Amino acid sequence: MDKFRIIGGRPLEGRVQVSGAKNSALPCMAAALLTAETITLHNAPYVRDIITMRRLLEDLGSTVLVPELRTLKISAHKIELFEAPYDLVKTMRASVLALGPLLARFGQARVSMPGGCAIGQRPIDLHLHGFEKLGARVSLEGGDVVARAERLRGAEVYFDKVTVTGTENLMMAAALAEGMTTLFNAAREPEIVDLADLLNKMGGRIEGAGKSTITIEGVRELGGAEHTIIADRIETGTFIAAAAITGGHLDIVNCSPQHLAAVIDKFRETGVRIDQPNAFSLRVHKADHIGSADVTTLPHPGFPTDMQAQYMALMTMAEGTSIITETIFENRFMHASELLRMGARIRTSGRQAVIDGTGHLMGAKLLASDLRASASLVLAGLAAKGETVIDRVYHIDRGYEKIEEKLRAVGAKIERFR
Ligand code: EPZ
DSSP states (O other): OOEEEEEOOOOOEEEEEOOBOHHHHHHHHHHGGGOSSEEEEESOOOOHHHHHHHHHHHHHTOEEEEEETTEEEEEOSSOOOOEEOHHHHHHOGGGGGGHHHHHHHHSEEEEEOOOOBTTBOOOOHHHHHHHHHTTOEEEEETTEEEEEOSSOBOOEEEOSSOOHHHHHHHHHHHTTSBSEEEEESOOOOHHHHHHHHHHHHTTOOEEOBTBSEEEEEOOSOOOOEEEEOOBOHHHHHHHHHHHHHHTOEEEEESOOGGGGHHHHHHHHHTTOOEEEEETTEEEEOOOSOOBOOOEEBOSTTSBOGGGHHHHHHHHHTSBSEEEEEOOSOTTOOHHHHHHHTTTOEEEEETTEEEEEOOSOOBOOEEEOOSHHHHHHHHHHHHHSBSEEEEEOTHHHHTTSSSHHHHHHTTTOEEEEEO
């Protein structure tokens, strides 16, 4: 199993390029199941979850070609199977994104019910409730969700909670339903807007993506399209934290600053100086002083839960005490116990963590538990005195493209070893 070895204490310096957004590429790949024509996606990140989604699409009968790095040509004209098996769903929950498109286009879908994961129970009841509102019959058989419908019918769907993949699944299903669908209390993440852009290029009629009410007028058929995936706002935020925590100076290019306004605001509040030279780049200046600031994670446009762990790492190095409140997932402080091993001062209770910044960390042997937790451990290792070894870095490979190479290119002392 791969590990990272990091020698900390070196300010990062230079230019780093952001990859395409994993959490947009995944639903956009699933959307290819809605049509018999070819979908071409550019700027798809070269990360493990994309490879898993590719495998799922191929298992269903699609062809996925990679004419050049980060470009995918997907054709679902000969789908023979309507099932996302347990083995795939257990490695990547986003496999549930096949449910909506298969049900809408073929009237049947079988997806293994995702179990819990490190950060929470993460049920999909809101997805299933939405499909039932569109007229599907949904049942649980042998641990699998089985959904059937002659043709889905447009309806009004109220989400009790804001759900990102729930909104994406219902948007894709409603795109081929008969009549009008309105989604209320929908998620507003930039990835939702990116998926809606693709669906509209395929001939869909979606309005209001990015707002909490989305309307979808169903069509009989969708066609092929070509689309460029947006930049990854969480990878961008992670690099801002990397510059800040090492006292470095970074130019972050190929990013979309407008997609992480809450993150940039919060970092500025702690004293990190961030300029925006143009619409596609950020400049993080050397921070002489990092102050503490409380944060509460919220659905977009609030502070994203996927930046919480990285922010906690920074707060361990800050002056003063900060409180982090995690409102999205019930168990997303796994990284705290690892940071304690580096000498951080953190007390967690339920969905709150209190961090007394110490201004220094010591290198240690650490264990990654999930994607964003592993990113926070890498940040802590970059700032710490001495050597840090992080085990189970397969978690980070799920969502960051060659992160150790990108960091090494801006001066980090980090290596991957088996
Ligand atoms: C998406 O997960 C992202 N994944 C997650 O990123 C991200 O953390 C999350 O949204 C929140 O922003 C992808 O886009 C592939 P939710 P998703 O449905 O859609 C509850 C990463 O690090 N809920 O918005 O699964 C749920 O338990 C990953 O890249 C229900 O109760 O999250 C949670 O508490 C991790 N019933 C809350 O809603 C449902 O049917 C929000 O979850 C659905 C969700």
